[in-house]
Amino acid sequence: xxxxxxxxxxxxxxxxxxxxxxxxxxxxxxxxxxxxxxxxxxxxxxxxxxxxxxxxxxxxxxxxxxxxxxxxxxxxxxxxxxxxxxxxxxxxxxxxxxxxxxxxxxxxxxxxxxxxxxxxxxxxxxxxxxxxxxxxxxx
Amino acid sequence: xxxxxxxxxxxxxxxxxxxxxxxxxxxxxxxxxxxxxxxxxxxxxxxxxxxxxxxxxxxxxxxxxxxxxxxxxxxxxxxxxxxxxxxxxxxxxxxxxxxxxxxxxxxxxxxxxxxxxxxxxxxxxxxxxxxxxxxxxxxxx
Numbered sequence: 366x367x368x369x370x371x372x373x374x375x376x377x378x379x380x381x382x383x384x385x386x387x388x389x390x391x392x393x394x395x396x397x398x399x400x401x402x403x404x405x406x407x408x409x410x411x412x413x414x415x416x417x418x419x420x421x422x423x424x425x426x427x428x429x430x431x432x433x434x435x436x437x438x439x440x441x442x443x444x445x446x447x448x449x450x451x452x453x454x455x456x457x458x459x460x461x462x463x464x465x466x467x468x469x470x471x472x473x474x475x476x477x478x479x480x481x482x483x484x485x486x487x488x489x490x491x492x493x494x495x496x497x498x499x500x501x502x503x504x
Numbered sequence: 505x506x507x508x509x510x511x512x513x514x515x516x517x518x519x520x521x522x523x524x525x526x527x528x529x530x531x532x533x534x535x536x537x538x539x540x541x542x543x544x545x546x547x548x549x550x551x552x553x554x555x556x557x558x559x560x561x562x563x564x565x566x567x568x569x570x571x572x573x574x575x576x577x578x579x580x581x582x583x584x585x586x587x588x589x590x591x592x593x594x595x596x597x598x599x600x601x602x603x604x605x606x607x608x609x610x611x612x613x614x615x616x617x618x619x620x621x622x623x624x625x626x627x628x629x630x631x632x633x634x635x636x637x638x639x640x641x642x643x644x645x
Contacts, residue, residue: 424598
């Protein structure tokens with residue numbers, strides 16, 4: 366039996382989907398209202414899933430206090446109440462779609478050492494969600 | 505293959521304490537979950553069964569049958585119970601979401617004979633859940 370623990374976090378951020386590789390008209394066609402010049406925002410929900418052996422002494426895959434501390438430091442604090450395009454270096458050149466947000470958050474959380482990162486799932490809204498697993502990340 | 509999931513809720517009390525650790529270590533490792541008076545959760549259990557639907561009924565498994573199995577194997581053992589004191593299978597274990605989910609898997613897996621148990625997902629709260637699935641090795645065995 367494989368056991369995977371999932372914890373949910375939340376952050377609110379603004380973004381604009383606009384690529385300098387395309388002209389204004391092409392951006393408008395591709396991204397629609399997401400390309401509006403002043404940006405917009407979402408209440409993002411982040412699910413972080415980790416796996417590994419369950420320690421007999423604690424009954425835990427990972428101590429939630431350690432996971433919370435890491436995720437809050439690496440993702441929630443730098444991403445909450447900011448403009449992703451302007452304030453997260455990874456999105457200076459890369460369009461902050463939630464697909465790319467998944468990749469960036471996976472890259473940051475893959476450094477967590479007490480357990481293996483299994484999956485990152487992001488709900489951009491209650492209707493749209495995106496996920497990336499360790500297999501897909503080549504981990 | 506089709507996967508069918510049924511949701512069930514139960515309410516239980518627990519706390520975390522390992523007698524092999526000092527009082528200070530218990531507080532450091534388990535935090536407020538170490539409070540010896542205990543606390544409780546509204547657990548939400550999702551049981552997923554996988555298989556092929558029967559051609560005559562169109563059903564993978566009669567939902568009433570699954571409801572009865574989950575009621576008998578899980579709810580009657582855990583609902584409105586103290587997990588540290590009232591569940592013999594958890595005796596000597598820390599009743600974390602990881603361990604409770606695994607025990608639920610052990611109760612359910614042999615009871616589900618139409619289709620097979622594919623996943624146990626146990627929510628301790630809306631922000632924390634554990635999934636148990638067959639691992640590659642046991643699925644192949």
